[in-house]
Amino acid sequence: MLSSLQRQILGAINSAAGLSRTELAQVCGMSKAAIGGVVREMIDAGYLHESETVNGPGQGRPSVRLMLRPEGAYFIGVSLLQTPAQMALINLQGEIIARAGFTLSREPEALAQNIAHALPDLLEGHTDAAARLIGMGVTLSGFIDENQSTCVQSALLGWRDVPLASLVAAATGLEVFIENDAKALAVSEKRFGQARDLDTFTLVSHGAGIGSAHFIAGRLHRGLHGGAGEIAHCTLELNGTPCRCGKRGCLDTIASLNAIMEMAREENLGLSSLAELEQLASGGSAAAIRILHRAGTALGLAIAQLIQILDPSLILIAHQAGAFGGLLGTVVQQSIETNVLPGFAGLTPVRTFPIDEDTWVRAAASIAAHRFLDGPDNP
Numbered sequence: 001m002l003s004s005l006q007r008q009i010l011g012a013i014n015s016a017a018g019l020s021r022t023e024l025a026q027v028c029g030m031s032k033a034a035i036g037g038v039v040r041e042m043i044d045a046g047y048l049h050e051s052e053t054v055n056g057p058g059q060g061r062p063s064v065r066l067m068l069r070p071e072g073a074y075f076i077g078v079s080l081l082q083t084p085a086q087m088a089l090i091n092l093q094g095e096i097i098a099r100a101g102f103t104l105s106r107e108p109e110a111l112a113q114n115i116a117h118a119l120p121d122l123l124e125g126h127t128d129a130a131a132r133l134i135g136m137g138v139t140l141s142g143f144i145d146e147n148q149s150t151c152v153q154s155a156l157l158g159w160r161d162v163p164l165a166s167l168v169a170a171a172t173g174l175e176v177f178i179e180n181d182a183k184a185l186a187v188s189e190k191r192f193g194q195a196r197d198l199d200t201f202t203l204v205s206h207g208a209g210i211g212s213a214h215f216i217a218g219r220l221h222r223g224l225h226g227g228a229g230e231i232a233h234c235t236l237e238l239n240g241t242p243c244r245c246g247k248r249g250c251l252d253t254i255a256s257l258n259a260i261m262e263m264a265r266e267e268n269l270g271l272s273s274l275a276e277l278e279q280l281a282s283g284g285s286a287a288a289i290r291i292l293h294r295a296g297t298a299l300g301l302a303i304a305q306l307i308q309i310l311d312p313s314l315i316l317i318a319h320q321a322g323a324f325g326g327l328l329g330t331v332v333q334q335s336i337e338t339n340v341l342p343g344f345a346g347l348t349p350v351r352t353f354p355i356d357e358d359t360w361v362r363a364a365a366s367i368a369a370h371r372f373l374d375g376p377d378n379p
């Protein structure tokens with residue numbers, strides 16, 4: 001178990017992608033001599049290593065950069081978003097070392113057993129990693145409690161109040177935390193991705209469903225009950241289409257990929273993918289254009305509201321490969337600009353990136369890594 005100072009050191013070095021002892025002493029508010037002793041212990045324990053010599057500005061003496069040692073700690077990620085479910089082993093830099101798949105069961109006890117049975121496959125040939133394995137993160141589509149231990153509700157899995165973390169911990173013997181998929185992806189981008197050096201940013205995930213999550217002042221904002229950030233079920237259309245959550249007119253019913261494809265079915269467009277819908281739209285199909293406009297406008301409007309409420313330094317939109325390269329992506333951007341208060345317009349950069357096959361498992365594992373590096377977000 002690391003001390004809070006050791007966690008602070010690991011977290012600071014991770015966020016900055018490397019620090020000198022002098023910089024680290026400043027970040028931690030300690031003397032260079034005092035920080036030196038702790039750093040030595042952490043190098044000996046295999047968490048840190050010394051990297052290239054950096055010449056300071058002016059005549060300053062060269063200093064050595066402290067980096068996280070990738071092999072210093074390992075984490076397992078389990079994603080319950082697809083069938084078969086996916087599992088991966090990552091190192092302290094977020095690199096995927098091994099992957100495995102297993103059968104997704106909606107019965108929690110059986111699921112925990114399936115995860116435990118898949119573990120030997122994942123760890124085979126990785127004895128060193130197994131010896132330095134810290135814990136496991138599990139992500140799913142749903143509402144997770146403030147302790148990252150109980151799934152309060154998941155429409156996709158048909159769960160209510162499932163204590164999944166303790167079931168999986170009992171089956172595997174590992175420390176386990178569970179998290180909502182979008183929140184886990186925000187953590188992954190903060191720890192290992194595009195938001196490392198940002199304290200305040202918002203992530204929006206767009207796929208079969210829609211999710212969002214926020215880092216505020218360097219912490220994942222989970223809210224009092226763990227439910228902060230859910231834009232999918234914010235009402236965008238009064239008395240609109242019934243939603244699977246029980247309400248009407250939620251963003252999810254207008255702008256998710258499922259909703260877009262459902263609208264295309266209702267229009268009898270006879271297609272099976274967003275790419276085909278985009279193709280129809282670019283060929284002038286009024287119905288295809290209308291569907292993509294409606295979805296993009298609603299998503300942009302929801303993001304504009306997030307910008308006004310939170311004023312983040314970046315909006316990151318994670319989407320399925322190719323999904324934002326056509327009319328949908330253009331309308332989302334236009335709708336954000338149109339709906340943000342004029343004084344705010346254009347101030348918040350919006351960056352889109354495609355989800356790949358490793359995105360969700362890395363996100364899951366990053367929950368365990370984030371706990372290790374930073375402690376709980378709601379301490």
Ligand SMILES: [Zn+2]
Pocket residue numbers: 232233234243244245246247248250252
């Ligand atoms: Zn809803």
